[in-house]
Amino acid sequence: MASTACFVIVSKNDIPIYEAEVGSAPKKEDLAYHHQFILHAALDVVQDLAWTTNAMFLRSVDRFNDLVVSVYVTAGHTRFMLLHDSRSEDGIKSFFQEVHELYIKVR
Amino acid sequence: MISVGKTKQYANVLDKLLSRGRQEVSLSAFAFLFSEVVQYNQTQVDNIADLERRLEDAGYAVGARVLELLCHREKGNRRETQLLGILSFIHSTVWKVLFGKVADSLEKGTEHEDEYMISEKELLVNRFISVPKDMGAFNCGAFVAGIVRGVLDNAGFPAVVTAHFVPIEGQQRPRTTILIKFAEELLNSKGIYN
Numbered sequence: 001m002a003s004t005a006c007f008v009i010v011s012k013n014d015i016p017i018y019e020a021e022v023g024s025a026p027k028k029e030d031l032a033y034h035h036q037f038i039l040h041a042a043l044d045v046v047q048d049l050a051w052t053t054n055a056m057f058l059r060s061v062d063r064f065n066d067l068v069v070s071v072y073v074t075a076g077h078t079r080f081m082l083l084h085d086s087r088s089e090d091g092i093k094s095f096f097q098e099v100h101e102l103y104i105k106v107r
Numbered sequence: 108m109i110s111v112g113k114t115k116q117y118a119n120v121l122d123k124l125l126s127r128g129r130q131e132v133s134l135s136a137f138a139f140l141f142s143e144v145v146q147y148n149q150t151q152v153d154n155i156a157d158l159e160r161r162l163e164d165a166g167y168a169v170g171a172r173v174l175e176l177l178c179h180r181e182k183g184n185r186r187e188t189q190l191l192g193i194l195s196f197i198h199s200t201v202w203k204v205l206f207g208k209v210a211d212s213l214e215k216g217t218e219h220e221d222e223y224m225i226s227e228k229e230l231l232v233n234r235f236i237s238v239p240k241d242m243g244a245f246n247c248g249a250f251v252a253g254i255v256r257g258v259l260d261n262a263g264f265p266a267v268v269t270a271h272f273v274p275i276e277g278q279q280r281p282r283t284t285i286l287i288k289f290a291e292e293l294l295n296s297k298g299i300y301n
Contacts, residue, residue, distance in 0.1 A: 012261060051263075054185045075178030075186050076171060076261040097184070104175050 006035035072096035163253035170257020
């Protein structure tokens with residue numbers, strides 16, 4: 001199953017704490033940092049959206065071509081951002097919840 | 108408040124369960140630890156303001172973690188987006204978990220729009236501490252003020268938090284008040300403040 005995904009944890013002060021690429025990322029020079037760029041651009045949308053709702057899981061906040069950005073915001077405004085294809089939508093919420101629990105234990 | 112806990116020894120912090128339920132720590136152990144913290148910091152600084160700042164910074168780290176943990180445990184993963192919401196969260200939930208009871212009162216300041224006060228008849232950290240006369244207005248409640256500041260700051264409501272003694276007639280020891288003054292930008296931002 002060739003699916004690409006990029007997972008980034010961004011702290012409250014917009015500093016990336018953790019980054020992981022899954023799947024076949026394109027090796028071409030100009031597309032090397034494409035995923036990071038898309039996630040970075042989505043940060044603004046997340047900022048506004050985070051204040052409108054009580055919930056932590058913000059579903060898909062942004063689209064780019066056929067890639068979707070899903071975001072989960074914790075109580076301390078740490079953002080878990082996942083860039084993935086539109087196919088693999090289910091299970092993302094439980095993935096975020098697991099990461100959240102591990103994050104709390106580690107911090 | 109002394110409890111005997113039979114805890115399994117987990118090799119890895121990641122394996123520990125997150126919601127362990129009510130776990131009580133011995134009050135004397137905490138008082139001892141806190142007094143050592145204060146004494147250690149006293150040797151590191153020259154003046155009272157720095158001592159208060161260090162205690163506050165220690166509290167800030169606690170507050171940041173407490174916010175994450177309690178939102179996960181107690182509130183089922185719902186964040187606070189309203190000012191009053193986060194204040195009542197601190198006043199009841201945080202206080203209950205840290206000190207075993209809700210805070211005595213939460214008031215809005217009358218002179219300034221952006222001031223709130225949480226008062227407590229006898230703050231736990233101050234219970235076993237007596238401040239010598241030559242240290243003036245030093246208050247070990249600065250630690251608790253730091254906790255509150257940590258919670259507010261990480262939830263997205265920057266504020267300056269200080270602890271003050273308020274003498275009450277008819278009571279030997281003064282009441283402790285935590286004064287919360289929110290930052291300028293919150294006054295102007297849309298919908299969050301009100």
